[in-house]
Amino acid sequence: MTATTPPRHIMRLPEVKHRSGFGRAHIYNLMKEGKFPKARHIGSRAVGWDSQEIEQWVADRLEGRT
Secondary structure, three states: OOOOOOOOOEEOHHHHHHHHOOOHHHHHHHHHOOOOOOOEEEEOOEEEEEHHHHHHHHHHHHOOOO
16 A cells, blocks of 8 residues: 655644644644744735644654653
8 A cells, every 4th residue: 555645735723723733822822832833924914834744743742752
């Protein structure tokens, strides 16, 4: 069985919340502590996350790596 990687894309907050299981405030607190991937500015008033970074963060948690 071959593992396929989903295409890389920009995740907005609702998708990040869904994938991580955390709410907005907790995500931003973890980012401030350096324990969650940083959001990047994608517009003058918009941020997004790199999907590969979020997926790797989730995989690390599931495998017991922190």
